[in-house]
Amino acid sequence: MNKVKDLEEITGYFRDNQSIMIGGFLCVGTPELLVDALVKKGVRDLTIIGNDTGYPDRGIGKLIVSGQTKKAIVSHIGTNKETGRLMNTGELEVDLVPQGTLAERIRSAGAGLGGFLTPTGVGTIVEEGKQTLTIDGKKYLLELPLKADIALLKAWKADKLGNLVYRRAARNFNPLMAFSAELVIVEAEEIVEVGELDQDEVVTPGTLVDIIVKA
Amino acid sequence: MNKVKDLEEITGYFRDNQSIMIGGFLCVGTPELLVDALVKKGVRDLTIIGNDTGYPDRGIGKLIVSGQTKKAIVSHIGTNKETGRLMNTGELEVDLVPQGTLAERIRSAGAGLGGFLTPTGVGTIVEEGKQTLTIDGKKYLLELPLKADIALLKAWKADKLGNLVYRRAARNFNPLMAFSAELVIVEAEEIVEVGELDQDEVVTPGTLVDIIVKA
Amino acid sequence: MSDRRELIVKRVAAFFNEGDLVNLGIGMPTMVANYIPPEANVMLQSENGFIGIGPSPEPGTEDKDTVNAGGIPATIIPGGACFDSATSFALIRGGHVDATVLGALEVDEAGNLANWVVPGKLVPGMGGAMDLVTGAKKVIIAMEHTTKDGSPKILKKCTLPLTAVNAVDYIVTELGVMEVTSDGILLTEIAPGVTVEEIQSKTEAKLIISDNLKTM
Amino acid sequence: MSDRRELIVKRVAAFFNEGDLVNLGIGMPTMVANYIPPEANVMLQSENGFIGIGPSPEPGTEDKDTVNAGGIPATIIPGGACFDSATSFALIRGGHVDATVLGALEVDEAGNLANWVVPGKLVPGMGGAMDLVTGAKKVIIAMEHTTKDGSPKILKKCTLPLTAVNAVDYIVTELGVMEVTSDGILLTEIAPGVTVEEIQSKTEAKLIISDNLKTM
Numbered sequence: 093m094n095k096v097k098d099l100e101e102i103t104g105y106f107r108d109n110q111s112i113m114i115g116g117f118l119c120v121g122t123p124e125l126l127v128d129a130l131v132k133k134g135v136r137d138l139t140i141i142g143n144d145t146g147y148p149d150r151g152i153g154k155l156i157v158s159g160q161t162k163k164a165i166v167s168h169i170g171t172n173k174e175t176g177r178l179m180n181t182g183e184l185e186v187d188l189v190p191q192g193t194l195a196e197r198i199r200s201a202g203a204g205l206g207g208f209l210t211p212t213g214v215g216t217i218v219e220e221g222k223q224t225l226t227i228d229g230k231k232y233l234l235e236l237p238l239k240a241d242i243a244l245l246k247a248w249k250a251d252k253l254g255n256l257v258y259r260r261a262a263r264n265f266n267p268l269m270a271f272s273a274e275l276v277i278v279e280a281e282e283i284v285e286v287g288e289l290d291q292d293e294v295v296t297p298g299t300l301v302d303i304i305v306k307a
Numbered sequence: 308m309n310k311v312k313d314l315e316e317i318t319g320y321f322r323d324n325q326s327i328m329i330g331g332f333l334c335v336g337t338p339e340l341l342v343d344a345l346v347k348k349g350v351r352d353l354t355i356i357g358n359d360t361g362y363p364d365r366g367i368g369k370l371i372v373s374g375q376t377k378k379a380i381v382s383h384i385g386t387n388k389e390t391g392r393l394m395n396t397g398e399l400e401v402d403l404v405p406q407g408t409l410a411e412r413i414r415s416a417g418a419g420l421g422g423f424l425t426p427t428g429v430g431t432i433v434e435e436g437k438q439t440l441t442i443d444g445k446k447y448l449l450e451l452p453l454k455a456d457i458a459l460l461k462a463w464k465a466d467k468l469g470n471l472v473y474r475r476a477a478r479n480f481n482p483l484m485a486f487s488a489e490l491v492i493v494e495a496e497e498i499v500e501v502g503e504l505d506q507d508e509v510v511t512p513g514t515l516v517d518i519i520v521k522a
Numbered sequence: 523m524s525d526r527r528e529l530i531v532k533r534v535a536a537f538f539n540e541g542d543l544v545n546l547g548i549g550m551p552t553m554v555a556n557y558i559p560p561e562a563n564v565m566l567q568s569e570n571g572f573i574g575i576g577p578s579p580e581p582g583t584e585d586k587d588t589v590n591a592g593g594i595p596a597t598i599i600p601g602g603a604c605f606d607s608a609t610s611f612a613l614i615r616g617g618h619v620d621a622t623v624l625g626a627l628e629v630d631e632a633g634n635l636a637n638w639v640v641p642g643k644l645v646p647g648m649g650g651a652m653d654l655v656t657g658a659k660k661v662i663i664a665m666e667h668t669t670k671d672g673s674p675k676i677l678k679k680c681t682l683p684l685t686a687v688n689a690v691d692y693i694v695t696e697l698g699v700m701e702v703t704s705d706g707i708l709l710t711e712i713a714p715g716v717t718v719e720e721i722q723s724k725t726e727a728k729l730i731i732s733d734n735l736k737t738m
Numbered sequence: 739m740s741d742r743r744e745l746i747v748k749r750v751a752a753f754f755n756e757g758d759l760v761n762l763g764i765g766m767p768t769m770v771a772n773y774i775p776p777e778a779n780v781m782l783q784s785e786n787g788f789i790g791i792g793p794s795p796e797p798g799t800e801d802k803d804t805v806n807a808g809g810i811p812a813t814i815i816p817g818g819a820c821f822d823s824a825t826s827f828a829l830i831r832g833g834h835v836d837a838t839v840l841g842a843l844e845v846d847e848a849g850n851l852a853n854w855v856v857p858g859k860l861v862p863g864m865g866g867a868m869d870l871v872t873g874a875k876k877v878i879i880a881m882e883h884t885t886k887d888g889s890p891k892i893l894k895k896c897t898l899p900l901t902a903v904n905a906v907d908y909i910v911t912e913l914g915v916m917e918v919t920s921d922g923i924l925l926t927e928i929a930p931g932v933t934v935e936e937i938q939s940k941t942e943a944k945l946i947i948s949d950n951l952k953t954m
Contacts, residue, residue: 170862192827206424215903287600385646407611430687502816
């Protein structure tokens with residue numbers, strides 16, 4: 093059971109029309125090599141799920157500029173003007189989701205929940221089209237789980253079973269997405285032997301990880 | 308801002324009729340000294356929330372045997388015959404909750420959610436009295452958040468700001484309960500200086516912890 | 523362990539694929555661990571908060587913080603991982619556990635399962651069982667085919683309070699291996715020396731006999 | 739920093755209690771950090787995943803993995819803690835953040851806030867703002883009292899798309915400090931040299947003047 097693969101091997105998993113979650117927050121904790129591989133493969137009509145659309149030349153931004161993205165489900169697009177432009181011309185569908193709701197929707201899918209009730213967005217345009225429930229006199233939006241075909245993640249260290257450790261603010265959405273995609277591919281800065289990570293230190297259990305690529 | 312206190316000082320926080328969450332799974336990760344202090348104080352009509360009711364002479368079990376508990380919200384009572392006996396005589400109300408639902412209800416309260424949808428318990432007695440929702444043709448129970456007045460937790464190491472680290476299976480419900488009670492009291496095996504725990508290693512941020520007692 | 527129990531747990535172990543994450547219930551299911559070949563790289567989950575249950579600790583080497591879901595001293599192998607209870611059940615409910623093995627009081631044709639309330643006894647609580655049978659990809663029941671007094675446990679319709687509806691995938695007993703299908707219970711394997719008539723006579727549900735019935 | 743901005747951020751910093759967890763928005767709110775006395779032990783949260791924002795790193799010592807929520811290189815102080823985005827927003831939504839400080843385009847008498855869609859500009863997305871103003875115990879708006887062309891920003895009713903309903907607790911501008919109450923906006927402090935008439939003339943909402951009006 094060897095999960096460590098070369099970057100070239102992973103491109104075979106990419107197809108048109110896939111939904112792809114990508115870790116990172118303004119490119120910190122984003123697997124740039126995996127994104128580059130996706131750009132190179134040239135598959136189209138992708139649905140991209142991530143915190144933001146990065147910068148035009150970095151992170152998820154590259155997949156916006158390349159025109160491969162049909163829809164982006166993100167909390168923020170302000171650092172990539174191309175996203176706003178393509179949204180306005182109708183070439184790109186952008187679903188803006190409050191950051192906490194986005195994180196929780198991804199977690200929810202990975203945890204086998206059917207959805208959750210959040211007060212965030214009540215009385216705003218985020219409420220539009222959503223079911224609301226009132227619990228103990230307080231109104232909540234019913235938000236639904238969000239999953240993907242593939243998750244592209246970045247880790248600091250991975251052991252060969254796929255147990256992952258992250259550093260500082262590079263953790264962000266990565267551990268959540270590891271639960272919520274059919275195929276989980278990780279770009280790790282360092283690949284270590286099984287047993288080198290203490291069991292208490294592991295953030296993402298290796299069982300969730302399918303493929304590891306060396307950054 | 309000194310969070311480290313003597314065991315004697317904490318008993319002043321205990322009152323009749325409080326709801327109290329207690330960490331641990333069959334007494335592993337249960338703060339035995341804090342439970343002893345609660346038994347000694349002798350407050351009554353408590354609602355106890357935890358994974359199980361431990362053993363008659365250990366963990367939460369002591370609070371059942373002492374007769375201080377009015378209601379127990381737990382997933383399992385099989386290791387403490389006294390719980391079953393008091394339940395049958397009507398002296399103790401026991402609310403049995405599937406373990407995953409219990410964990411998620413506690414997390415939900417701490418995360419400011421109004422509830423969540425779970426498939427667990429559909430078609431069983433757990434469904435009784437609960438609202439159900441069908442999402443994409445699948446039926447879910449709406450489960451509501453569960454919070455408490457006080458959480459009594461056990462940690463392996465605490466720094467003086469209350470940042471916590473756990474060991475092995477002693478983690479269990481402790482990190483969840485840290486989010487979900489008004490007052491969070493931790494029994495730590497070791498109390499270290501601020502800076503001794505790496506920021507990536509911390510599981511429970513110190514901001515959630517009010518009081519630390521040396522085990 | 524009796525021969526009939528050994529037959530059951532050996533057969534259950536053969537259900538796992540390489541790299542599977544498996545949760546074994548208390549009792550006979552726990553013994554399945556002894557029959558999983560090491561080269562299968564199967565990882566065992568303990569719902570109290572870790573992956574990687576190892577061999578029981580030598581007496582005197584027990585670690586107070588490392589117990590299994592039954593509260594019994596355990597070990598965690600290298601490559602394992604520890605987590606909190608919400609994460610543990612995110613793994614379980616989220617379909618990340620490939621198989622769970624549990625005992626049963628009753629199973630029925632619709633895959634309904636009753637295994638948490640024993641009639642006439644104190645109710646122990648469902649613990650993690652309801653989440654496990656709802657969330658695991660494969661739910662395998664490992665049990666003796668009938669009760670001690672010989673009454674069928676595989677029924678047309680469960681009579682005890684349910685643990686979950688339409689949750690069971692496979693049933694392994696000392697008499698055979700059965701699969702719960704949308705048409706009913708399909709007998710796919712039969713124990714050596716057992717006849718189809720014998721197993722049917724000990725089963726309330728009407729068994730569908732596989733065209734490809736094998737010896738267990 | 740202009741004197742008026744300094745007046746605002748200094749006053750905002752005085753809102754915090756010892757040991758508070760505080761989230762500061764991008765822009766002027768970020769500058770509040772410079773006026774929090776170290777002895778207050780206030781911890782700053784960065785919603786991208788940590789508690790304990792420290793001073794900006796010296797040039798050349800930046801760490802690629804440590805940035806604030808604006809993507810700018812940051813440091814994490816000893817005693818800080820890192821976590822994933824779901825945990826970060828559990829802290830925020832769950833009421834564990836004692837105060838959040840943000841700018842605003844419009845605030846109204848009901849405490850409604852509009853600060854995420856600028857008319858005529860590309861929509862940047864709400865990021866974490868909606869969760870922050872919904873979840874934080876105290877929502878403090880730090881802003882200049884009027885728009886650049888002198889139009890009021892404190893209105894009877896917001897006209898722009900809302901960030902949250904009934905969420906704002908305090909408004910601090912270069913002219914005064916206001917509290918949103920169930921009766922409307924209460925002026926509690928006024929900047930030196932400013933008259934009640936002046937501040938009202940620059941405010942569309944009718945200000946309630948505190949019986950105990952202080953100098954800011």
